[in-house]
Amino acid sequence: LSDSDCCSCHEKWVGYRCNCYFISSEEKTWNESRHFCASQKSSLLQLQNRDEQDFMSSSQHFYWIGLSYSEEHTAWLWENGSALSQDLLSIIEIQKGKCAIY
DSSP states (O other): OOTTTTSOOOTTOEEETTEEEOOOSSOOOHHHHHHHHHHTTOOSBOOOSHHHHHHHHTOSSOOOBSEEEETTTTEEEETTSOBOOTTTOOOEEEETTTEEEO
16 A cells, blocks of 8 residues: 555645645645635645655745744644654754744
């Protein structure tokens, strides 16, 4: 069985380990991408583990992930409110709380 055999994804979506991923060729802001995902009953990527991170790193495209800086919690949080695991991603902040790369 291949990794995508256990799940069925819509056309133009890629299946991996029973998750479906869509990487748009359209250039969008983070908020535009978040709204597009919501319109598809989906969400921006929340990395769960190194295996998923490695899979996504193989993409030749840039993409947004569902991570943002919370001033209230002074921490990077996923869209579902959970905290970023420093073991999973090493964040390099360009401007404190404004922009980051990994």
